[in-house]
Amino acid sequence: MGSLADDRRWTVRLAVGLLAGAVGLYGLHKLVTLKRRRQQQQRAGGERPSEKNPVHRVTGLKITGDAQRIAEGFLHTNSPDVLEQQHLQAVLGLLKESSDASTREQALVTLGNSAAFSANQDLLRNLDGLSIIANCLFDEVISVRVKALNVLNNLSMNIANQKELKMTPRWVEGLAVRRMQRCSCDLDRLRIWIPQILEILRTTALNSELQVASLRVLTNFSVTNNYHYMMTNYIPHFLKLLVEGTEKIKVQILKLLINLSANPDICHDLLSAQAPLSFLLLFDSCVSKEVLLRLLILVANLKENLSLLRNSVQYDYEVDSLHSVLFGNATPFSHKLTKLILYQDNEVKQQIARIITK
Structure with missing residues (x-):
């Protein structure tokens, strides 16, 4: 029994290490790549390149040398802006299963960073990530809810994601059973997310981070009349x-x-x-x-x-x-x-x- 418990603790520590290392390497790789491109542009007499999809970014985790070595091979080598499906799936799994608030926060920071790029926005939706992330709006820890809203802010820049996050009553009635099987959500979690964000805005403390984060998401949803x-x-x-x-x-x-x-x-x-x-x-x-x-x-x-x-x-x-x-x-x-x-x-x-x- 002791050996089994030790194995589980070791597995959790490894997963958290991989998560921290991935975020660290992701940020480092982006900085190095942007710097290299700027130097090339300056030598060629061109303008500074603009970053793809300049949406609101969520601050990543600190980098350590060990974390960088652990994360080797974690990112997609051909496109540093797009994580592989298996890696996003692992982070979503950690977010859904972990009972540790700091781990959930770290997972949401990673997802927020990756959701700044359109390819990852589609990938997260296809992995049922929207429901997993939106369920964090019910988290008892306020900082987790803030970070979940930050992720949704980036994801809501995508029109297809807006439709998914709306989750109309017909969608709930037609797919409730299948969705519960896929993401183990309780039936009462299968509600319309926009009204849930509106309720967070109405009930949270004035001028709080949670209120600002809610407003940013709602502003994205209000860009169209839908x-x-x-x-x-x-x-x-x-x-x-x-x-x-x-x-x-x-x-x-x-x-x-x-x-x-x-x-x-x-x-x-x-x-x-x-x-x-x-x-x-x-x-x-x-x-x-x-x-x-x-x-x-x-x-x-x-x-x-x-x-x-x-x-x-x-x-x-x-x-x-x-x-x-x-x-x-x-x-x-x-x-x-x-x-x-x-x-x-x-x-x-x-x-x-x-x-x-x-």
Whole structure:
């Protein structure tokens, strides 16, 4: 029995060693390759090469000499950006089976790094990696959940992965049994992941890493109109975060809201949402340009779509709605806008002009 336990411990240590070594060599190989390419380009008088798929990257593990030797042969020799299927499968297995939080974090960091490349995004989906990674959203350790969201952020750059992560009820009903056999998921884990991420955003601490990570994933999903309908019930919470969050939260929320406001079908949902009392305080020259410019783009988009909306149907809005605050009769917003005309930035003035001329 003792020998068997020792063998198991040795196997786990070897797996963790391979994982750490793989990440270390992966990062080292990338740095050396990029440096070599830059030197070649400079000698040839060309420009610095741009890295493929410049999406958000997750920081890797530290490199040690032993780890580098252990990881020899772990990476695909012909393409350092793409790990072999067997290696990704091993990391996914470790993520699914390990009860150690630090090991799960290391596995997610490795997957996040590899998910920065399109070939690995497809490979991870084919290996059922999306379900395994998304299940980490239920992890009791917050740092594990943050890293899982970071991986999903990279994976959600892939349209096919977005469809998989949406996981519609029909998909759950039709493939639940087969999916449970493949990844040993509990039936209650087979839910729609986008609402789960929205719930994380709603219930987590204000301005936390978990909140920022959730917003990044949702922003990727909002680039197309396909999943906007799943977010409409959370618009009041988005507005609340906009007035209460840090500048980082404000900018990320505005990216999401701008994507929603570009969709005429969501215009009424945005305009009918209750506006926080301090919403108009954001329209001030002392607010950073990053926030102010995006605010004005949001309003300009809403006003353009409102004109289309009025041509089709007439809506009544509550007095505290976003519509009444922005476009109601004799609102303070018009005075705010008048003062901002003096703002010394052409981009800001262009968006003010969009609002006024509509």
